Amino acid sequence: MKVLFGPSGNSESFYDEGNKSSVEAPGWLKAKGLDAYEYSCTKGVKIKEKTAEEIGQEAEKHGIFLSIHAPYYINLANPDSDKRKNSIGYIMDSLQAARWMGAKRVVFHPGSCSKVSRRKALEIAKETLKFAMDQAVERGLDDISLCPETLGKKNQLGNLEEVIELCKLDKRFVPALDFGHIHAFNLGGLTEDADYERVFQTIIKELGEDRTRNLHIHYSRIEYTRSGEKKHWTYSDTQYGPEFEPLARCLKKFDVSAVIICESRGTMAEDAVKLKEIYNNILGSGRI
Numbered sequence: 001m002k003v004l005f006g007p008s009g010n011s012e013s014f015y016d017e018g019n020k021s022s023v024e025a026p027g028w029l030k031a032k033g034l035d036a037y038e039y040s041c042t043k044g045v046k047i048k049e050k051t052a053e054e055i056g057q058e059a060e061k062h063g064i065f066l067s068i069h070a071p072y073y074i075n076l077a078n079p080d081s082d083k084r085k086n087s088i089g090y091i092m093d094s095l096q097a098a099r100w101m102g103a104k105r106v107v108f109h110p111g112s113c114s115k116v117s118r119r120k121a122l123e124i125a126k127e128t129l130k131f132a133m134d135q136a137v138e139r140g141l142d143d144i145s146l147c148p149e150t151l152g153k154k155n156q157l158g159n160l161e162e163v164i165e166l167c168k169l170d171k172r173f174v175p176a177l178d179f180g181h182i183h184a185f186n187l188g189g190l191t192e193d194a195d196y197e198r199v200f201q202t203i204i205k206e207l208g209e210d211r212t213r214n215l216h217i218h219y220s221r222i223e224y225t226r227s228g229e230k231k232h233w234t235y236s237d238t239q240y241g242p243e244f245e246p247l248a249r250c251l252k253k254f255d256v257s258a259v260i261i262c263e264s265r266g267t268m269a270e271d272a273v274k275l276k277e278i279y280n281n282i283l284g285s286g287r288i
């Protein structure tokens, strides 16, 4: 893998052009020159085995790398142990769907820290995640990478340091760096190239250079308020940051291998094509 590009879910144009099912997505993405697809189970893992297998077959045929986004309501830090068990169940369901599909990664939101302190929430989440990994091993699903994602709201567990700490638990965890969320969490923290570089330098310092050869990245422009993330926008909504060019320069500078998933509202596939073009231009330009 080097740097692969694709959307989160299906663009509006995918349906406008008459496509009905995500089974048609891999071929549609391939025709656009894309290489990845993140299937969204954010509202629940409802996909049937047969559909998942069909998406997997199409993805294989068209050379599309598959990942799954697990349900939003996962909260590894819930102080209620029964609810934590449910969250582990949703992660297992996502892994099972990934198995049917041949998806190699499951991305999830670590949770919330609105009920307890950040430190306490992180300690609970670490225990829950270890337990989830044990379950994955038991079910033979541990070859699918679990990817804790950096989140954008102040009351969510999952700033960069917290995601790094979760990833320190096991080398198999892949950090999912959502640059829109990192920008929103820090209320506009990504402006200069140095701001982006610091993210990669922190990963290298804390997790080692090897982990930059195996990253998951989400990108979209994002609106935020004092409490962090408010809304995802499209690439043409240039009044919102963060910019993609500095990120593309970092991918080159730090020789990163990653799957880049574009989470634009409605135009995720079209925007993923734009991101890929920007990256290829920077890669070919010979300058950093």
Ligand SMILES: [Zn+2]
Residues within 6 Å of the ligand: 069, 108, 109, 149
């Ligand atoms: Zn996410």
